[in-house]
Amino acid sequence: MISVTSSLCEQCAPDTTVAMHTVIRLLLLVGAAFGCSEPVELGTSTTCAAAPPPCHRTQQASGAEVCSFKPIEDGASCSSTKGVCTGGACVWSGERLKWALVPGGQFEMGCFEATKNTCSGNGIPQHRVEITSSFWMGVTEVTAAQYLSCVKNGPCVAPKAMTEGADYGVPEGTNWGVVARLQHPMNGITWAQALAYCGWVGGTLPTEAQWELAARGRCTENGDGQSCGAKMRTYPWGDTEPICNVHGVFLDHEAGCGGKTTQPVATASLAGRGPYGHYDLLGNVAEYLLDYWGGEIYDEASTLLRDPVNKTPLDGRSVRGGAFANPAEILSSSHRTFFELDGQHVAVGFRCVRSTD
Numbered sequence: 292m293i294s295v296t297s298s299l300c301e302q303c304a305p306d307t308t309v310a311m312h313t314v315i316r317l318l319l320l321v322g323a324a325f326g327c328s329e330p331v332e333l334g335t336s337t338t339c340a341a342a343p344p345p346c347h348r349t350q351q352a353s354g355a356e357v358c359s360f361k362p363i364e365d366g367a368s369c370s371s372t373k374g375v376c377t378g379g380a381c382v383w384s385g386e387r388l389k390w391a392l393v394p395g396g397q398f399e400m401g402c403f404e405a406t407k408n409t410c411s412g413n414g415i416p417q418h419r420v421e422i423t424s425s426f427w428m429g430v431t432e433v434t435a436a437q438y439l440s441c442v443k444n445g446p447c448v449a450p451k452a453m454t455e456g457a458d459y460g461v462p463e464g465t466n467w468g469v470v471a472r473l474q475h476p477m478n479g480i481t482w483a484q485a486l487a488y489c490g491w492v493g494g495t496l497p498t499e500a501q502w503e504l505a506a507r508g509r510c511t512e513n514g515d516g517q518s519c520g521a522k523m524r525t526y527p528w529g530d531t532e533p534i535c536n537v538h539g540v541f542l543d544h545e546a547g548c549g550g551k552t553t554q555p556v557a558t559a560s561l562a563g564r565g566p567y568g569h570y571d572l573l574g575n576v577a578e579y580l581l582d583y584w585g586g587e588i589y590d591e592a593s594t595l596l597r598d599p600v601n602k603t604p605l606d607g608r609s610v611r612g613g614a615f616a617n618p619a620e621i622l623s624s625s626h627r628t629f630f631e632l633d634g635q636h637v638a639v640g641f642r643c644v645r646s647t648d
Contacts, residue, residue, distance in 0.1 A: 341511040345369050345381035345392045345567065360512070370425070370647060380568025383427060386493045387437065388643065390427035391568040393501070396509035397421045399520040400500060400596075401589055402625040414625040417520050418592035420500050420599060428497060428505050429642035431556035431570050432476035432578065435466040438488060439473070445491040450480045453635055465637055466553060474555040476576045476640040481633055482608045485579045485641035494645030496581040498600040499627070501644055502611050506573075506624040508566035525623050527565035527572045533619045538563035539574030540615045541622055547615040554615070569642075573612050573622045576640030577630075580609040584629035607631050614638035 339358035343349045346369050347360040362379035363369075369381035370392050376382075381392035401417035402410035441447035453464045465479025466472040482496075489495050497505070506527045510519035524530060528538055535541060535548035539560045545551055548559065557570040565572050582601040601609070607629035613622045616638050621628075630639055 342394075344508070344512055345374075345394055346376035346379050378568065380430075380564075382430065382568065386645070387440070388433075388492050389430045390645070391430045392647070393422075393426055393428050393505045393567050393644075394509065395422045395425045396504075396511060397595075398504055398507060398509045398513070399523050400503055400625075402623070403521045403523060405521070411621070411623075411626050413586050413589070413627040414623075416589055416592070417523075417625075418589060419595045420504075421595060421597045422500060422504050423598055425647050426501065426644050427494070427647060428501070428567075428569060428644045430568060432576060432640050432642045433485075433488060434474050434556055435469070435477045436473035438467070438477040438480070441488050441491050445488075447484065447488050447491065450484060450635060453479055453637070465635075472553070475553045476556055476571070478553065478576050478637050478640045479635045480640075481635055482579050482630075483633075486581075489641070489643035489645075492643055492645070494643040496579055496641060497644045498598075499580050499582045499609050499611065500596075500599050502572075502578070502580055503624060505567060505569055506565050506611075512566050523625075524566075525625075526563070527569070527624060528563050533563075533573065533622050535559075535619075537561070539571060539622065541574040541613060542616055542618045550615075552615060571612075573624070574617075575615055576612075577610040577614045577617075577628070577638055578612045579630070579639065579641040580611060582609040583607070584609050586627075586629075610639060 339349060339351050343360050346363045348363055349358045350361045351358045363376050365377055367376040368374065369376050370383065373385065374381045374383040374392055383390045398420060399417050400420040402414040403417050404410050404415050438447060442449055450465060450467050466475040466477060467479060486496055507524050513519045513524060514522040526533065526538065533539060533541065535543035536559045540548055540554045543549060547554060553575050556575065560570045560574065563573065564570055583603055583605045584607040585601045585603065585605065588601055610628055610630050630636065
């Protein structure tokens with residue numbers, strides 16, 4: 292279960308120092324839109340034949356067989372009829388949220404045990420998965436302000452009061468009802484309450500496979516379209532070890548990078564975006580998923596799984612991403628854990644997905 296005892300490539304801050312991050316963070320807070328203006332290339336393809344990721348084009352060096360992906364200029368349209376390229380991501384503002392497009396395709400799900408030192412028992416063995424359709428995924432975790440709007444105007448209900456947050460430096464228990472935390476991720480709600488919100492915005496919760504694809508990218512974005520197992524990125528931004536307040540919000544001497552709580556979404560993870568432009572995939576709050584938990588389910592994986600989701604009723608639902616109270620050691624994109632069905636926790640929140648239809 293989730294423990295609280297103890298996130299595109301590096302596109303926004305090539306010099307990942309806290310000082311540089313502070314300057315960038317201030318720029319965001321005074322009005323810059325989500326997305327970076329100077330994203331770096333995502334990866335390479337050995338054949339140059341693979342379709343590029345959203346808002347990128349394939350560029351081949353003269354006389355070389357290896358291609359790189361270069362971002363298309365901001366403002367270009369993407370995803371057929373909706374979506375605009377922003378910092379190398381295909382972003383759409385609609386249905387009450389800001390969404391970034393995740394392209395369908397194949398990737399190696401789970402940890403490559405032979406070379407990675409961050410594998411957990413539930414994240415192995417690695418296996419090939421295909422998500423057959425592209426989908427929209429929330430650029431950020433759902434905020435307290437967004438959830439409040441659903442309570443006032445939709446089917447959502449206010450969460451039950453809880454006091455456990457005081458144990459983690461969150462005296463109010465959750466971010467619910469705290470004016471100063473309206474832009475923090477919504478936490479302390481049940482899985483069913485999270486699902487109800489996602490339904491209100493025309494979507495649902497991500498499956499484990501959808502979430503991991505968004506956090507790691509397809510084989511296309513990991514350097515090899517055929518055999519990418521060892522090359523799958525460890526973290527959403529690549530393989531660089533996590534730095535608090537640069538890549539995300541986690542336990543660094545104290546919870547929340549010393550702040551002892553969550554932080555406003557998309558402000559402490561500017562260098563930690565996933566390959567398709569999503570923030571806070573690792574840290575801040577762990578995220579509810581659609582799947583029932585299956586600790587040994589990877590052992591049953593076939594050669595290729597298409598759109599997998601565990602529908603076998605068990606005692607909990609899968610959660611991913613770690614939280615402000617988790618140490619960096621478990622913050623990898625393949626790390627798996629769960630939370631009880633009807634539980635609430637200050638370290639658990641959510642984001643939504645929806646189809647492109």
